[in-house]
Amino acid sequence: MVSKKNANKLAIFCMASALVLSACSASDDSGNNGSNGGNGSEANGANNQTAANGATNEAASDAPANAANEAPAVNAGKYETPIDFTIVGQSDPNLKFDEGQSYDKNSVYDAYGEELGINIKNKWIVDSKQYDDKVNLTVASGDLPDLMKVNATQLQQLVENDLVYDLTDVYDQYASENTKKFMTADGGAELNTAKFDGKLMAIPVTDSPYNSAQFLFVRKDWLTKLNLPEPTTMDNLLQVIEGFTKNDPDGNGKNDSYGIIAQKEIYNQAFSFAGLFNGYHAYPGAWVKDASGKLVYGSIQPEMKTALQALQEMYKAGEIDPEFFTKDHTKENELVANNQAGLAFGQFWTTSWPLPSAVVKDNKVTQEWEVYPLPSVDDQPAMTQIGMNSGNIIVGTGVNGYYVVSKESKNPEAAIKLLNKFIDVDTVFPTPETERFHKGKTSDAYWKLNPIIVMSQDAQARAGGQLPKAVEAKDPSMVADSVVGSAYYKDVEAYWGGNAGNWSSWMVAKPHGSLDIMNQYLTSNRFWFDSFTGAPTPTMVSKKSVLDQKEQELYTKIITGKAPIGDFDKFVGEWSSLGGEQMTQEVNDWYAKQAK
Structure with a gap:
């Protein structure tokens, strides 16, 4: 597990665009291990996602909207006569309440009551491990609260059974301009995943798809010592990996170093081969357009075989x-700490966890690392895959759930008012008025109590366009209007002042740091988005987990030489016959409907 110090640093890193905590992965696996608040959100605990833009809510009164999907009058302000609005959620053992407060009565709920006239009522609260099962029971019973967070499969079931409110007109009339801009910063891809036949049936739990981009992290001091080229091409990368292995980069006279760090989950967000696969233009676990315009599964394409062959040769x-397939992040990070490895792929927060525990010791940075974009195997730029292996996140979008409104709700527009308020509060620098939506007197975790939590889709990537320039010029005024940039800049100032614990922020914020590169990915269109963003198909639900396990097991065996590369072709046939062919048909049926 990550230390308390690095856990705090992770919270800073996730600030503003707010990674889903499972993506920040403070555990040794890639599952959803984050704490969840009473509203069932998996978002992390930082507020203030991006600088405020657009209009705020009007401070006027209105009457409750009619049920049965009648379009309400436009008015985004406070209810003249307060209404009750029911939600459900999950408890969090790490959430500490102020004296006299609880999940049912707390200052966050009070704030919504005072500012919007919405009295939030919990219909039920369960332990986070029981949440999905409880939602399934609720869906089966048809006894829905006004507002509930669900996953993609549950959303599909609710829509098919006509249990949720069509929010199309409600959203159009009640969402503020600030909200509409916030929810479509990615061009509308995430919002579109909540649409069925063009109707908005839910509010997507937005997050930044760009935060799942892959980067290459390299020991720059080893490059210099061994006179190796910077890994800007795949040929250069392979040369660096070989040099780090064979040329005694730590100078101890022993053949005990490895060119690349890897752990047992080969598609994980950090310390995996995900970035290398992308460098070979392979996109495992996702759906790719072929030459005919049809969707095919990325894990079984020829590019994947080429990458696996290269990895098999590296391993040999x-x-x-040689024991990577038995190790987690923490164990593999020991190689870094022992000067036995100096190259890894990972997401931008990799320099927040797990690397710092190996690099920063006794308030000193003991190793020099540099960040690079993904190198390509040919003259075509390497695209970085979005959303790989991210738990409940829909691959290719960043969405990690949906808020649905019951069709029986008397005030469906209240959900949009709650959304407006959260975005307005979370897109500005904190003030006493806004902080009550995030903090109690003794706890910084009250943000988890918000009934709706959405995250910025592009705050980190946009900050990468100005923050490195501000750091280079040592001019904080250049990020004065950016909540994200200002937070990182303060960390960098502390790093300059001798706080080596802020090395992680330095690696993100500096020129040629990960946010600089993330912005380059954005401006040069180097993000690769999955072409399938729908709910899991019937065959996916019944068979994909088994096929995924077979894939991971075989590909690991191929890499380690326990299976010949020819077994890749055998697996392609097996994958198709065991459900892959049917999944492909279902995916293409879905894709054809999107074009209409």
Whole structure:
């Protein structure tokens, strides 16, 4: 597990565009291990996602909207006569309440009551491990609260059974301009995942798809010592990996170093081969357009075989830890701490966890690392895959759930008012008025009590366009209007002042740091989005988990030489016959409908 110090640093890193906590992965697996608040959100605990833009809510009164999907009058302000609005959620053992407060009565709920005239009532609260099962029971019973967070499969079931409110007109009339801009910062891709036949049936739990981009992290001091080229091409990368393995980069006279760090989950967000696969233009676990315009599964394409062959050769040459397939992040990070490895792929927060525990010791940075964009195997730029192996996140969008409104709700527009308020509060620098939506007197975790939590889709990527320039010029005024940029800049100032614990922020914020590169990915269109963003198909629900397990097991065996590369072709046939062919048909049926 990550230390308390690094956990705090993770919270800073996730600030503003707010990674889903499972993506920040403070555990040794890639599952959803984050704490969840009473509203069932999996978002992390930082507020203030991006600088405020657009209009705020009007401070006027209105009457409750009619049920049965009648379009309400336009008015985004406070109810003249307060209404009750029911929600459900999950408890969080790490959420500490102020004296006299609880999930049912707390200052966050009070704030919504005072500012919007919405009295939030919990219909039920369960332990986070029981939440999905409880939602399934609720869906089966048809006894829905006004507002509930669900996953993609549950949303599909609710829509098919006509249990949720069509929010199309409600959203159009009640969402503020600030909200509409916030929810479509990615061009509308995430919002579109909540649409069925053009109707908005839910509010997507937005997050930044760009935060799941892959980067290459390299020991720059080893490059210099061994006179190796910067890994800007795949050929250069392979040369670096070989040099780090064979040329004794730590100078101890022993053949005990490995060119690349890897851990047992080969598609994980950090310390995996995900970025290398992308460098070979392979996109495992996702759906790719072929030459005919049809969707095919990325894991079984020829590019994947080429990448696996390259990894098998690296492993045979001793360039990969021979026991990587038995190790988690923490164990593999010991190689870094022992000066036995100096290259890894990962997401931008990799320099927040797990690397710092190996790099920063006794308030000193003991190793020099640099961040690079993904190198390509040919003259075409490497695209970084979005959403790989991110738990409940829909691959290719960043969405990690949906808020649905019951069709029986008397005030469906209240959900949009709650959404407006959260975005307005969370897109400005904190003030005493806004902080009551995030903090109690003794706890910084009250943000988890918000009935709706959405995250910025592009705050980190946009900050990468101005923050590195501000850091280079040592001019904080250049990020004065950016909540994200200002937070990182303060960390960097502390790093300059001798706080080595802020090395992680330095690696993100500096020129040629990860946010600089993330912005380059954005401006040069190097993000690769999955072409399938629908709910899991019937065959996916019944068979994909088994196929995924077979894939991981075989590909790991191929890499380690326990299976010949020819078994890749055998698996392609097996994958198709065991459900893959049917999944492909279902995916293409869905895709054809999107074009209409």
